[in-house]
Every structure is written in structure tokens, then in C-alpha cells.
Amino acid sequence: MTSAAIITGAAGALGQSIASRLGQDLEALLLVDVDEQGLAPVAESMGADYVAVDLGSDQAPDILSDALDERGWIPRALVNNAGVNRDARISRMSDEDFATVIRVDLVAPARLALALGPRMPDAGSIVNVASRAAFGNFGQANYVAAKAGLIGLTRSLAIQWAPRVRVNAIAPGLVDTPMTAGMPEEVLSRLVDRVPADRMAQPDEIAEAVAFLASPAASYVTGQVLVACGGRSIAP
């Protein structure tokens, strides 16, 4: 059987970096994203397979399980990286925007982990991509709740599935992606000024941390949150 890594949100900048890095460690990659136009060329460039699916749909876990079965692959690693933002102040946040973020950033990874975790071999690994925002952020009540919930899910699954499958989370701070590049320059500059590292993370730096958690190098690490925020979470 071929050992595969499943990476969600693989059409995005961070997902691409994670996939590219895990491709060095695993025999096969199954890339997942709702954006097929963005995903197909990424998969092609890596020699990876892909599935375009809306992870917010109830059918997504079955679709991905079937995709693994069709290929005769076993899920050795799962990286729940897909996520969306719908930022607004609490007083102006719509129910739709609130619920969408909870559905995609928390419920979807929970469903996928619960579907694939029991199918993983010994020493399987799940890495949930949370966020430093889980500790609190302005204008992101939905995102904060979803990412904090993802950390809770990580702890519970780590306990349930030990010692067979390890489950960890990473909490990145600002990452240099097209999404952050789209922020107003003065806002971005103000945010970077609060980071002791004095810069954003490059996607490859976060991918290295994900790869560590997914690898045998982290064989004694489970149920933990690796905060990769350039020191922002401890800054004054």
C-alpha cells in the first residue's frame, strides 16, 4: 500500500508550500481544494493527485475516503489547512459569515479527521492548521472561535487515538501570502511592527514546522500546539 499525505487548501500559497515539503517525505500526495482551476496546475507541477471538493459539504469526507480507496492509498498524514476568513466587527457580522467560517475552519476539519483518523496506520499523523488568532483577535470573532475550537479538537483526538495516531496543531501568525499582500499597506506595517521577528513568516517556514509535526522526528509529540508567530504571542 502506498502511504499518502492529504493536504487541504492546497491551491493556496501555504497549502502549496506544505504539499511541496511533504512530498519529500511521503510516497504520494492527495491535494484537496474547492478551487479546481487553482488546484490542477499545482498538483501537476508536483506530480500529485488532486480532488476538488467543497470541504464544507457533508459528502466531502466520503469523497476523499473513496479517492484514497480508488488509488489503493493509505492516509499516513493529514494536514487540515483549508480555511476561510469573513472578517467583520462583532456588531456588523452576519450570521452567514459567522457560520461559514465555523463550518469550513472547524466542522470540516473535524469531519475529515474523524473519517480518516481511524483508517490511518500506526504512526499516522494529523496536523491541524490553527492560528495565533485563536488567542484573540479584533474583527475575527468567527475565525478566533473556529481556530480555538480546532485546538480543542486536536487535544481530544490526540488522547483518543494515542498511541496509534498523533494529532497536533500549528498556530501561525502573519504569513506572507496573497491574502496578507492584499491588506492595506499601513495596516500590514502596523501588524508586522508588533512581531518581534520584525517580519511575516514565509510559507516555507510554516511548511517546515508542519512537516516536523507530521514526521517521525516528532514521534513523542501529540496533542500540542506549535505557535509559529515570530514571537507575536509573547510580545508586549
Add this chain to the structure above:
Amino acid sequence: MNTPVVYEAPRGIGVAGLEASILDAFHQLRDAVTGGRAAVVIVRDSDLLGHGDPADAALANGLLGLVRAFATEGVREGWVVNILAVDEGADDATRRGWVERLSDPQGVVGALIRVGPLHLGRVPV
């Protein structure tokens, strides 16, 4: 002072119940603070640590995040939003006492109080 809004996390909701439960909490907290009332969320400490059902753990930690988000955003407006984590043995008087303290407009904001010894020696949340 107005009576605080108290939101106690339901348990056994399953993953299918996460979205509705967190949205319900969001509504209750927002209604509270925009109406000039304090809000206190109550969860199980064991759920914060992930000692049990995954959905219960996700909800408890998601509510902790939600409280912190409200607190962050409401600093200037003076919103009073806090969270209380209790263990199974916490009696009503203990809970009432902590809800009262956590609702004090001159008191803390965005704070997590963990009643009971479960968190000792374990990961901070």
C-alpha cells in the same frame, strides 16, 4: 447592575451540532454586551483539556476563543465577557459566586477562571 447573561455549553452535541451551538453563543453574547449586560460562559474544564468527546472539546475551546474575541473587541466599549471552567463536582453556590465575580463591571475581562484542580500540571489553555 443588570443580571448577567450566562451561556452554559451544551454537551453531547456531536460535530453536527457545533455550528449551531457556537452561533447560538455568539448571538447570546452579542445581545448581552450590546444591551449593556455582562456575559459569562460556562464550560467543563475537562472539555478544555480534551478529556472526552471531540465535539465537546471543540465547543469548549471555541467558546473560550469567542470570549477572548469579544473581550478584545469590547475593551473600549467596556464589555464584560468572561469564561468559567468547572469540574463535575462544582456546586451551584460555587458557580453562582464565580458568575457574580466575573460579571462585575469593575472586574476582569476576557478572563478564564478554572475551578477545581484539573488544570494543575497540564497545558495552559
